[in-house]
Amino acid sequence: MNLPEKVFICEVGLRDGLQNEKVMLSTDDKLEILRGFIDAGFPVIEVGSFMHPKKVPQMADTDELFKRIGEIPAGVELRALIPNVRGVQRAVECGCKKVKLNVSASRMHNLKNLNRTPEESVAGFADCVKAAQENNIEISGSISMPFASPWEGRTPIEDVDAIIEAYLKVGINEISLSDASGQAVPNQVYDLCKHVREKYNDASWWLHFHNTRGAAIANILAAMQAGMTRFDASFGGLGGCPFVPGAAGNVSTEDVINMLDEMGIYTGVDVLKVMALSRKVSELLGHGLDSYVLRAGRSKDLIASQAE
Numbered sequence: 437m438n439l440p441e442k443v444f445i446c447e448v449g450l451r452d453g454l455q456n457e458k459v460m461l462s463t464d465d466k467l468e469i470l471r472g473f474i475d476a477g478f479p480v481i482e483v484g485s486f487m488h489p490k491k492v493p494q495m496a497d498t499d500e501l502f503k504r505i506g507e508i509p510a511g512v513e514l515r516a517l518i519p520n521v522r523g524v525q526r527a528v529e530c531g532c533k534k535v536k537l538n539v540s541a542s543r544m545h546n547l548k549n550l551n552r553t554p555e556e557s558v559a560g561f562a563d564c565v566k567a568a569q570e571n572n573i574e575i576s577g578s579i580s581m582p583f584a585s586p587w588e589g590r591t592p593i594e595d596v597d598a599i600i601e602a603y604l605k606v607g608i609n610e611i612s613l614s615d616a617s618g619q620a621v622p623n624q625v626y627d628l629c630k631h632v633r634e635k636y637n638d639a640s641w642w643l644h645f646h647n648t649r650g651a652a653i654a655n656i657l658a659a660m661q662a663g664m665t666r667f668d669a670s671f672g673g674l675g676g677c678p679f680v681p682g683a684a685g686n687v688s689t690e691d692v693i694n695m696l697d698e699m700g701i702y703t704g705v706d707v708l709k710v711m712a713l714s715r716k717v718s719e720l721l722g723h724g725l726d727s728y729v730l731r732a733g734r735s736k737d738l739i740a741s742q743a744e
């Protein structure tokens with residue numbers, strides 16, 4: 437099987453997970469979790485977003501988290517989601533060094549809500565790129581629903597190409613393909629990943645899978661076989677699907693790391709530390725979490741427990 441030796445995991449639970457929760461965690465609790473993620477060995481952590489606090493109140497303290505975290509170890513990248521150039525300004529003010537924009541690949545959704553095509557949305561990000569470059573902030577872009585959307589079904593590959601080209605044109609070449617609605621399936625993931633890697637070989641890629649229909653781990657395997665090495669995951673499988681109430685969230689970090697550990701693929705992340713943080717946040721949120729490994733434990737711990 438064609439597999440990478442090393443994979444980078446971005447922990448997105450503080451953003452994609454907590455923004456869907458009714459219970460708002462205190463900044464102190466978030467800070468402790470963030471420090472825990474750094475200690476667990478994640479190379480990339482999505483800390484929050486600079487959306488309008490009225491729109492996403494759970495993320496209102498993202499600025500404060502960046503201010504309070506202070507020095508971080510070399511090799512660790514903390515990023516935040518931004519909606520527009522105001523987001524870059526907030527990043528500058530609080531010391532955030534990496535931001536991420538997002539656009540939906542659904543033409544219908546974009547035209548209906550924003551009255552513009554996805555490519556027009558991306559062209560409008562040029563001011564964000566300029567502001568980021570002036571302030572030494574790295575900028576990346578995400579395409580949500582590049583595989584399928586609830587409005588149009590399968591996303592045509594030409595539509596995804598047009599958005600990628602719009603990103604490259606404004607100077608963004610780190611791009612995330614985000615299956616936010618959890619509709620992707622492995623053969624399609626393999627084909628799209630192979631296609632974008634071959635066609636745009638200057639770009640670097642992230643994959644972001646939700647486990648809404650149980651295919652996230654299979655999609656990660658398919659993406660790895662197509663040469664992808666960067667994946668988002670959320671501790672305890674936190675996160676929801678805004679279109680499907682009660683749906684499963686992001687792929688669980690513990691499930692991904694346990695699988696990669698057992699496959700001999702290096703991540704540098706200590707899954708036991710992640711599990712401890714998930715248990716803590718489960719208590720704070722007052723509900724159980726959606727992670728197989730969190731419930732069943734690591735497979736490598738079975739032999740030890742049998743001996744007891």
Ligand code: ZN
Pocket residue numbers: 452614616644646675686
């Ligand atoms: Zn997501």
